[in-house]
Amino acid sequence: MTTINEIAKLSKVSAAAAYEVLHENAESTVSEETKSRIFQAAETLNYRLTEMQMSSASNNCIHIALAILDAAGGELENPFFIALRKHVEQACLLNNVHIKETIRYENINSTNKMEPLDGIIVIGRLQKNDMEKLKKVSKNIVFVTDWTADSTADIVSIDLAQMTELVISHLKDMGHERIGYIGASNWGQTMKEQLEKANLLSEEHIYLTEPYGTEGYRILKEAASNRKLADAYIIQSSVMSLAAIMALREENVKIPEDVSIVSFYDVPEAHYFAPSLTAIHVSSAEIAKIALKLLQEQVIEHRDTPLKVLVPSTLKMRESTSTKQ
Structure with missing residues (x-):
């Protein structure tokens, strides 16, 4: 002890x-x-x-549950997800908020056995009937997600439209006309809309798939061997991006001379990639602070109007992108 x-x-x-x-x-x-x-x-x-x-x-101590609705493998595939969880835990420590329960898919069916708490911060996504299970623990809920969750709850989300428009605009200014995307379908729809808006949509370079590193490797390995590469790829995670870079190297494709790579979700390790990885940066620490503030408003001030906060992003330009030759 x-x-x-x-x-x-x-x-x-x-x-x-x-x-x-x-x-x-x-x-x-x-x-x-x-x-x-x-x-x-x-x-x-x-x-x-x-x-x-x-x-x-303290009489103002809040007791909450932290719901991490993602499989263990999902955390390993997305370092940003891990950083977000840690920042939520740290924000709770700094603000006299006690995490009494951790809810995962493995124990979400046992919420009826958990004692009522002041609130819940949810990181991840809901499946069918999950909301009703969570409400057995508390009616005060804040979602931290990239997905439109229950409209009756507070949501802190990345601004996906702003994020995709930002990176597409930069790549277009650098002379890239064939821009591809590799990642989940829900992000892919926004990506396709923004590419079409910029008159750059090319369906053959859009790959909607599970956001796993193995998929980043497989897709660009096949595209390179079949000589069907885009000028640049926007890839959903740093893990997928690293795997994609490995695949291109094996096919003797130079980065960024032949193909530029941009990753969603900047991570500290991006500096140490070879080449260093251009990435879209969203502050996980800021997201955690906002989520906790919204929950405190619900618990302490009894605010019952649901709010949605979109957190903007910035683009960190590094060695994996360059002007189209």
Whole structure:
């Protein structure tokens, strides 16, 4: 069991300071920077307050469930998904929100056995009847998703239309006329609409598939061997993009001289790809903060009007794209 002294040592503060912060002492004079360091140490050491401590720490403490509605393999395929989950957990630690339950598809049918909580943050997508199962735990729900979830709940989502328009515009300005897409069908429809709007739609270069790395490899391996490559590809994830780059290299296709690659969802590792990966950046930390703020509004202020927040993106230009020769 983790002790206050261990947290104090890791965060390089006194035990008294660590105790004040973790127990939400109203008279604490600890700086915000130091508080953040203490909470991060507590998270690293997997420290959790007991129920008695939690109830006495603050009358405003919120108890929630974190629903991660994606298979384990899905997290491995999308590093952004993992980063988003971690930022939600960290935001909860920093804002006196206690995650009491973790709901996955493996235990979602057991929600009727879970005690009622103040709210739920949902990362991922719903399947049929999932909403009713979640409402057995709490009526206060915030979805973090790229999909239009239940209109009666708050939603924090990437702005997919803005994201696709941004990257297509940049590729067009760089002289690329044959632009392909590899990824899920729900994103693909938006991609096709934006390509058609830019007079660049070429159906033969659109591949709607499961967003797995193996698919990125298979599709571009076949396209290269059949000499049916586009000038540039927009690929749904960094894992798929890396696999696609490997396939092109095996077919002696140069990146970016022959083909440019752009990935949705920027990840820190993108700098270390060879070549470094041009990617669309969306702040997972900002998404987590917004989701938690919306949930607190529902719980504390009793707001009952559902809100939808679209988070814009930016394009991080790196070595995997270049002007069309």
